[in-house]
Amino acid sequence: MRFLLLLVVFCGLAGPGRARDYYFNASDGTRLHYSEVGPKGAPVIVFVPGWTMPGWIFAPQARYFSKQYQVVTFDPRGQGRSQVSDGGYDPVRRGEDIGELLDRLPGRVVVAGWSLGVLDTLAYIHQDGDAKLAGLVLIDNSVGENPPPVWGPYHPGPVLSRDAKMYQFVCGMFETRQSPAYLDRLTQTCLRLPEADAQALLRYPVPREQWKADLLSSDVPVLYVVRPHLEAQAENLQRDRPHTHIAVFPKAGHALFVDEAPRFNALMGHFLKNSVW
Template sequence: MAFLEIDSQTKLYYEDEGEGQPVIFIHGVMMSSRFFHYQIPYFKERYRTINFDLRGHGRSSKVEHGHTVAQYARDVKQLIEKLKLENVILVGWSMGAFVVWDYVNQFGTENIKGMTVVDQSPSDYLWDGWDYGAFNFDAIKGVMQAIQENQLGFNSEFIFGMFKDKPDPDVHEWILEEMMKVPASIASTIVFNQTAVDYRETLSNVDVPALICFGRDDKFFPVAAGEYIQERIPGSKLVPFEKSSHCLFLEEPEKFNQVLAGFFESLKEG
């Protein structure tokens, strides 16, 4: 457990465990590194696992600036450089997948061995002719207003939408605790930015092996969004999770770990 200094005001909380090929886990908007608590103990036995909180989230600095997907990708770049990581595997869940794609836009894939996209459409916004988003303008306006006026109530209800089945009260409690660590000003800012980005054209630039994991219960995105990604990333593999919605690594952790482990092993053979 340590902190990485990005600038004079910004420090990222991270956990660096295990040895071997590095794997970086990147969480979703308003969430934290704590969501991967089933993955780190499993993978740190065979890999060097890097689990961190994006700026403004979890235990990282609550700075008021830099809350864009593009800046989060630059933060990942600094993390990789300052920890001297090579041939990195990136695992991006939800907005974390946006961070991965934005990283590709800015820096390419020279030091990236492979990537995993976890339940994220290439764009959250329902553009004309795009059906695999989650928000139109009125919806995102309503989300931002709810965060500003009743963050606790919004977050509490939001959690239920992330699971196929109603989560255990203890799970709901710790997730709500993590979400409330993000100040409302930061949450509404990054929610808007990550809704406005569009990575459909980025997919063709991904030239490393990619694993795509989607929950079958489509409270957020349909598996068809994963099929769209698979069709545009050559050689990528799509795995649906039949008993999950958005948090498949919590809903089906054993299957998730096994699928990722198989993918990681295949990268060693390549």
């Protein structure tokens, strides 16, 4: 068990319907935030968001799963309500942050990582193994399987301000229409992370083969949910690794758990009941 300097802030009632906000100090002193909702003592699900994103993007899952599970939505460093630190935007530190969060939680947990959160989660497994894990849900990012993702040709567009580029990025994650207020709030939250730190996260200097090796090193049940550009990786992962379940969302955007929340929630709920708990 790591030694943590802990600062905990408790908000609201302890009942399953009210979110509870907590802060703790990571081992490098960075103040990290997570929210928790659902009955105490229930099995725990931890949601880890993608690049620059806040944990509250998983609100549809927090509402759905908190009836039966203890749901934790994590703000990685520099994101959401966590501190913008002077460094640590690399796989090693991000994996350590997840490990230090999991050390605070009871029992074995399911971690659901989305986009960069997939790689953060695999970085945690690379360092700490899977003893704390009951299962994994990996959402719409490459896991180092073959074939590598193929990206279309780059066509530079007009020169935009950082605010405009981030708004464009946020809007591009959804196929279903989101309200202007939602998109504005999400954009402003993503802009908290300074550009240099955001770019450091995009580099993530790890060979893609390591992600595959880290995932294959674990034998916990896995649900891998992707869009069609990663379908071949999903099929290969299912072949190469036992206890792997796959699903493809052909009509959703990158934030597929928002675009098609009912389907995603039902799929993940079935996985939890039949393969994990």
